[in-house]
Amino acid sequence: MEKFTTHTGVGVPLRRSNVDTDQIIPAVYLKRVTRTGFEDALFAAWRGDPEFVLNQPAYSSGSVLVAGPDFGTGSSREHAVWALKDYGFKVVLASRFADIFRGNSGKQGLVAGAVAQEDIELLWKVLETRPGTEVTVNLVDRTAIADDVVVRFQVDDYTRWRLMEGLDDIGLTLQHEGDITSFEATRASWRPKTLPAKTLPKVDIEAARPV
């Protein structure tokens, strides 16, 4: 994962609340087996609308998304984060994030910063009155600056540290492999194992046909 300390890029005001992950990337795009190439899928249902913010030239190269509350609700699809990153976003600011989305962002190096709603309104005002305004996001002191507006954002200390160091979670966990092995030795025998597989008797399943 790339280290993140500061980033400056065009801010995109997305004046909508409850932008769920089905809006960020509809399910039909989830059939791919790769981790990249999802930029065309981002906000797919809205991209056909010429009024949509990313279709306006001043915002189309944006990399700091400023969204309404409860961003990333719904499905756990990490594809939502991949699509934002593939499009070029490095940062999303909103007053509230869904838990899974925020977790996924942290794993992928996308900064999901929580900003008070009144500060979001200030940022929207700047970005809407002066389209193309750049926002500087500083993870070290947790501030975002657009023209004369300076707002603070929250990212938990651990995620911030990982993002700044560009650390991989699996590698960090495997430093404690001994602890995992010791824990496994204490696991009660009633706890389930999927192997060897047990099932009810196998029965043929009849295929339903179109009517």
Next chain:
Amino acid sequence: MAGTLAEKVWDAHLVRRGTDGSPDLLYIDLHLIHEVTSPQAFEGLRLAGRQVRRPDLTIATEDHNTPTLDIDLPIADLTSRTQIDTLRNNAREFGVRIHSLGDADQGIVHQVGPQLGLTMPGLTVVCGDSHTSTHGAFGALAFGIGTSEVEHVLATQTLPLAPFKTMAITVDGELPPGATSKDIILAIIAKIGTGGGQGYVLEYRGDAIRRLSMEARMTICNMSIEAGARAGMIAPDETTFEYLKGRPHAPEGADWDAAVEYWKTLRSDDDATFDEEVVLAAADLEPFITWGTNPGQGLPLSASVPVPAEIADENERVAAERAIEYMGLTPGQPLREIAIDTVFIGSCTNGRIEDLRSVAKVLEGRKKADSLRVLVVPASARVRLQAEAEGLDKIFLDFGAEWRNAGCSMCLGMNPDQLAPGERSASTSNRNFEGRQGKGGRTHLVSPLVAAATAIRGTLSSLADLDLPDDVDLTSFDGTPLAPLDPRVLLQV
């Protein structure tokens, strides 16, 4: 020290307590996998030269993409087929158990775990799917994870997690006739909002919850994520033990006794404190439906479409205006007058045998409204077999419904089961987001009983709108166990 159910399960899985602000490392008992959120995780393992640490705690099934017709033919959609093939290849390469399309144990991952007896009280259960909260109905700490976390669990069988807050949601009293566990959870979400549960594990308590069957409890826990919560839990009791006993992977003999003894300790202590408490009176509930484009935009069926001008909060008002426009509704229009094009009965929320039984009981001897399409999609192949053994398939077909093979189907429209633009559904699933069931599709979330009544009348309806025969006992629809779900008897042929 007194603890909540969630805290007890958490503590029992601590591999390592976090220090200096780093998260706790938790052991994962059961990892469920499906085709959509796993390919990139396996690819990550391959690139790093890692193995699956515990294939014996991992199980895969195909559900999101799979067709519900012609399942014996090659999958027509090439990208879907590639994704399914990728899962099969990954399962083979890494030694993971898989139940593929056509196998009697294939189905929606959140039905497969419970029906095999793999989901048990006191476990940690994860899956790359937000509706993993379903398994909390057994008193497990179960939550959805992203693909990076899927890879993490595959590689280490653990997850680094920051502690959750806890919220008690108490539902006391008797549900009125025609109201179900789906109405309980829709009412909870409308009350606390789609963000109300963020950062929390919800624990559902109270005598109205205690009386519910496991199927009905799964419906409630399933939609915890729709309130923003990572997980929802219900303390295990005799209903839980009865459901589990004798299932393929349930413990046996001395292991069963030891397990039950432990499971009985899995309840929040009387003096445990929750970070938040919410109380609901079951008697006040009635059939609930959603009118908007998030699951918090719900109202009792007797209400009307909201009038945005009357909503004080600006964000909510704008969201309501947008939702009403997308849904093609008129402010102030009675919800009962909304005409429906498609009724979808299925999903990990309401595709279980008990749901199919209650729907069949309402539909029996009737015909669907002419204008409607009615899809009945069992949650798993075993549920389908059980329904057929009980003759429910005949009732659905005589009614004019389509009786399909198992899978996620129209809940999210990744397979061909989709709404056309502008088409309106009454759906027993869990999400009414814009385009969720197909681009431009309009979804009203409903209980199975509302779905059944709507399928008869063609407009959003409840049992109260039907002339039900005298011998139909409405109180038997409230989610209390009807006949025990017992595939052990019916399917051991």
